[in-house]
Amino acid sequence: MTDLATLSESLANSDFTSIPLIDLTDAKSSDSERRRAVAEKIREACLNAGFFYVKNHSVSLDTVEETFKQSQEFFKLPQEVKKTVDISKSGGNFRGYMGLLTENNDPTNKGDMHEAFNMGLDPSLDPASFGQEEEKEGELKHGENLWPEKKDWDGAGAFKQANLNYYSAVLALGQSLFPLFALALNLPETFFDDKIKHPAAIMRILFYPALGERVVDELMPGIGAHTDFECFTILRQDDTPAALQVQNRKGDWIDAPYIPNTFVINIGDQFARWTNDIFVSTRHRVLPTLSKDRYSIPFFFGCDHDVPLIPPETCVTDDRPARYEVMTAGAYVHMRLSEIYTVN
Numbered sequence: 001m002t003d004l005a006t007l008s009e010s011l012a013n014s015d016f017t018s019i020p021l022i023d024l025t026d027a028k029s030s031d032s033e034r035r036r037a038v039a040e041k042i043r044e045a046c047l048n049a050g051f052f053y054v055k056n057h058s059v060s061l062d063t064v065e066e067t068f069k070q071s072q073e074f075f076k077l078p079q080e081v082k083k084t085v086d087i088s089k090s091g092g093n094f095r096g097y098m099g100l101l102t103e104n105n106d107p108t109n110k111g112d113m114h115e116a117f118n119m120g121l122d123p124s125l126d127p128a129s130f131g132q133e134e135e136k137e138g139e140l141k142h143g144e145n146l147w148p149e150k151k152d153w154d155g156a157g158a159f160k161q162a163n164l165n166y167y168s169a170v171l172a173l174g175q176s177l178f179p180l181f182a183l184a185l186n187l188p189e190t191f192f193d194d195k196i197k198h199p200a201a202i203m204r205i206l207f208y209p210a211l212g213e214r215v216v217d218e219l220m221p222g223i224g225a226h227t228d229f230e231c232f233t234i235l236r237q238d239d240t241p242a243a244l245q246v247q248n249r250k251g252d253w254i255d256a257p258y259i260p261n262t263f264v265i266n267i268g269d270q271f272a273r274w275t276n277d278i279f280v281s282t283r284h285r286v287l288p289t290l291s292k293d294r295y296s297i298p299f300f301f302g303c304d305h306d307v308p309l310i311p312p313e314t315c316v317t318d319d320r321p322a323r324y325e326v327m328t329a330g331a332y333v334h335m336r337l338s339e340i341y342t343v344n
């Protein structure tokens with residue numbers, strides 16, 4: 001069996017110049033060797049680039065296209081309608097609408113040139129996850145989403161339905177990746193099963209307005225250089241060229257172009273911390289969009305809020321002792337979100 005710490009050290013000396021594309025056809029094969037072969041590709045990607053594309057996943061194109069369509073309808077609404085679901089109304093739970101420049105992912109910049117709408121696990125999708133968590137100060141918790149109302153927007157119902165459909169489909173894709181991550185970490189396939197029962201997944205629809213002829217202010221990128229906070233992100237991009245970039249160890253920015261009907265998956269800080277930095281969480285950014293409006297949908301998949309991020313034994317050796325203080329997943333993500341959002 002590969003020793004993860006040794007593998008991690010040796011990969012640190014190589015670098016990536018492109019992002020691998022992994023076929024998920026065999027992810028649920030009844031043949032364990034085939035599942036393992038997919039997990040090995042995922043292991044290499046998670047220890048090296050921290051980024052990979054997936055194809056032949058379980059999410060239908062119709063579900064994706066309908067969500068992009070609804071996203072366009074929503075962001076085109078007058079500001080006063082979008083403000084009816086403003087994030088300031090979410091009681092500190094990071095749900096709802098955020099206007100241009102209200103977020104700043106890279107503190108050396110002035111702000112990010114995008115608008116966003118955030119949602120979490122909806123009570124209508126999983127009633128069992130609600131009302132059981134203890135209220136703890138400084139911890140993320142499940143809660144209501146902020147949905148536009150029909151009295152303010154005729155399309156409110158279709159918008160909600162498309163987002164819920166997308167959320168369920170991508171949640172299922174995320175859950176199906178955990179056995180592969182477990183194999184990649186030399187753990188039993190079922191290792192994460194009891195840790196993702198009520199997952200803390202936040203989905204965002206993002207809108208990057210085209211700047212056209214306007215002068216680009218380098219300090220207002222689409223999204224400034226950052227790492228994500230949760231275990232991993234499942235990102236759907238549209239076909240806008242020259243947008244997402246990923247930074248390799250040397251510091252070069254590598255393009256992550258749109259590839260039809262794929263998702264980009266990237267490891268986030270929660271997984272890096274949990275695995276004692278065996279999995280790498282890689283910085284990325286979105287350049288200012290010039291020729292056309294851009295839409296994307298990141299889905300940040302965290303484990304259950306109450307799970308303590310104790311590194312599994314395959315990630316700790318005498319030469320690589322545990323690097324981080326143990327926190328629960330909910331406390332960790334709340335801390336990170338509070339640092340970045342100017343409104344909560």
Ligand SMILES: O=C(O)CCC(=O)C(=O)O
Pocket residue numbers: 206223228235237244284285286296297298
């Ligand atoms: O829009 C994108 O392509 C990337 C978004 C992103 O990195 C994020 O929301 O964390």
Ligand SMILES: [Fe+2]
Pocket residue numbers: 226227228233284
């Ligand atoms: Fe990101």
